[in-house]
Amino acid sequence: MTPRGIEADEGAGMRAEVLSIGTEIMFGEITDTNASFIAGQLPQYGIDLLYVSQTGDNPERMKELFTRAWGRSDYIFVTGGLGPTEDDITREIIGEMLGETLSVDPEQERLLRARMEGSGRRMPERNIKQAMLIPSARALPNPRGTAPGWWVERDRKVIVVMPGPPAEMTRMWEHEVAPELERRADSILVSRTLKTTGLGESAVDEMLSPLLKGTNPSIGIYHRADGVHARIAAKAKTRAEAQRLIEPVEAQARAILGHSIWGVDDESLPAAIGHMLRAQGLTIALMESATGGAIASAITDIDGSSDYFKGSLVTYATEAKIANGVPAEIPEKYGVISRETAEAMAAAARIRLNASLGLGITGIAGGSEVEGQPPGTMHIALTDGEHVEYSLTRYYQGREAAKRRAVLNALTLVRTYLMARAAEGG
Structure with a gap:
C-alpha cells in the first residue's frame, strides 16, 4: 500500500545515492541486500535516496558511476570493493576521482596486523592496501572483518564506503554511520x-x-x-x-x-512465541513431515530457545511416524495427509520428548496430488494433552513458498493458543 503523509515526502532532504560494487552481483550469484537495507535506513535521517546503481569490478564503469554520483548527490553510500585482491579497487577509484593519493595509515596497519596475528594468521603483504587512506578520509572500524570502511568528506559532500559482506556492513552502519547521520540530521x-x-x-x-x-x-x-x-x-x-x-x-x-x-518492529514470530512460552513456563516439541524441520529451524534461530524447545522429530516417511509413536491404524484409516494424522503426530511428539505442548504437521509441499489433496495442503495440530487445536492450510506458489506459509501458520497456531491460555490466566 502507498505510504501516507510524511512517509511520502520525497525531495525535501539531502540527496543520496547507493553504489553496490561486485562482479558477483552482476552475475546474479548474490543478492544485493545491502542496498535495500540502506534504503530502509535513510528516511529517518531526512535523506532522500534518489539513485541505486550496481556494477562489477570494472575500472572504467566504476569511474563513470562514481563521477556521476559525485556530481548529483550529497551523500554517496558505497558497499563492496574493499578486499585485498587486485580487483578490489573502490579505494583507488575514489582517490583518483578526488585527485588524492592513497597512503598506508600506520594506525590502520597496526590494527590490521594485530587482528591477523590474533587469529593465528600471518598477514599477506597484499592486505596492506586495506590500511590505506586518502587525506579526506577517516577509517571506520570493522570488528567483523579485515577491511575498515571510509568516511570521506569534501566540498560539502560525503562518501561512506562499507564492506560488501552484509554482516560487516550492517554492524558498521549501526555503530559508525547511523550515529553520525543522526548527529547531522535537521529532523x-x-x-x-x-x-x-x-x-x-x-x-x-x-x-x-x-x-x-x-x-x-x-x-x-x-x-x-x-x-x-x-x-x-x-x-x-x-x-x-x-x-x-x-x-x-x-x-x-x-x-x-x-x-x-x-x-x-524487528521482532519475529518465533521470538514472540518464545517470550510467551518462557513467560508461561511451557515447553514445546514438534513432529514435522512436509516442512522437513523448517519449523524447528525457525524456533532455534532465537537465542535461548533451549529454555522452551525440546526438539523436533522429522518423520518424512510413514514408517518413521509409526516408529515415533503414531498409531499405525491412523494413517492407514485416514491417510497420511489428514487432520487425524497431524493430531497423532502432535500427541506423539509431546510424549516422546516430554514437552508441555506437541505440534504435528503433515502435508504435501509440492509435486502432484496425493490422497486426493493438492500440493500446498498442510494439516497442523497442537495439543497440550487435553485439548487439540487444528489448522488447515492450502497455499501453493511453489514448494518453498508452501513450506514458508506452513511454518508461518504453524507458529500462528501456537501463538493463538498461548494468547488464549494467557487470557484465561494460564
Whole structure:
C-alpha cells in the first residue's frame, strides 16, 4: 500500500545515492541486500535516496558511476570493493576521482596486523592496501572483518564506503554511520511497526481508518510474509520528540487491533512465541513431515530457545511416524495427509520428548496430488494433552513458498493458543 503523509515526502532532504560494487552481483550469484537495507535506513535521517546503481569490478564503469554520483548527490553510500585482491579497487577509484593519493595509515596497519596475528594468521603483504587512506578520509572500524570502511568528506559532500559482506556492513552502519547521520540530521523520522496476523490488508486499513488521516504521525499499511504491518511514523527535531508523537497513536491502534498484534518492529514470530512460552513456563516439541524441520529451524534461530524447545522429530516417511509413536491404524484409516494424522503426530511428539505442548504437521509441499489433496495442503495440530487445536492450510506458489506459509501458520497456531491460555490466566 502507498505510504501516507510524511512517509511520502520525497525531495525535501539531502540527496543520496547507493553504489553496490561486485562482479558477483552482476552475475546474479548474490543478492544485493545491502542496498535495500540502506534504503530502509535513510528516511529517518531526512535523506532522500534518489539513485541505486550496481556494477562489477570494472575500472572504467566504476569511474563513470562514481563521477556521476559525485556530481548529483550529497551523500554517496558505497558497499563492496574493499578486499585485498587486485580487483578490489573502490579505494583507488575514489582517490583518483578526488585527485588524492592513497597512503598506508600506520594506525590502520597496526590494527590490521594485530587482528591477523590474533587469529593465528600471518598477514599477506597484499592486505596492506586495506590500511590505506586518502587525506579526506577517516577509517571506520570493522570488528567483523579485515577491511575498515571510509568516511570521506569534501566540498560539502560525503562518501561512506562499507564492506560488501552484509554482516560487516550492517554492524558498521549501526555503530559508525547511523550515529553520525543522526548527529547531522535537521529532523529525525521515527517509526513503530505493529505486526498483525489473522487479518487482511483491507481489514486492517478499514479498522484503522479513523487514524489514517493524520500526517504527523502518519500510518502506512503493508502486506508482508508474516502478516499485515501497520507502520506509524513521526518526524521531529529529536528522536525523543518523535517517539512522544507516536505514543498516543500507537495506543489507539493497539486498542483497535487488540490480540491480532503479535509483535513490533524487528521482532519475529518465533521470538514472540518464545517470550510467551518462557513467560508461561511451557515447553514445546514438534513432529514435522512436509516442512522437513523448517519449523524447528525457525524456533532455534532465537537465542535461548533451549529454555522452551525440546526438539523436533522429522518423520518424512510413514514408517518413521509409526516408529515415533503414531498409531499405525491412523494413517492407514485416514491417510497420511489428514487432520487425524497431524493430531497423532502432535500427541506423539509431546510424549516422546516430554514437552508441555506437541505440534504435528503433515502435508504435501509440492509435486502432484496425493490422497486426493493438492500440493500446498498442510494439516497442523497442537495439543497440550487435553485439548487439540487444528489448522488447515492450502497455499501453493511453489514448494518453498508452501513450506514458508506452513511454518508461518504453524507458529500462528501456537501463538493463538498461548494468547488464549494467557487470557484465561494460564
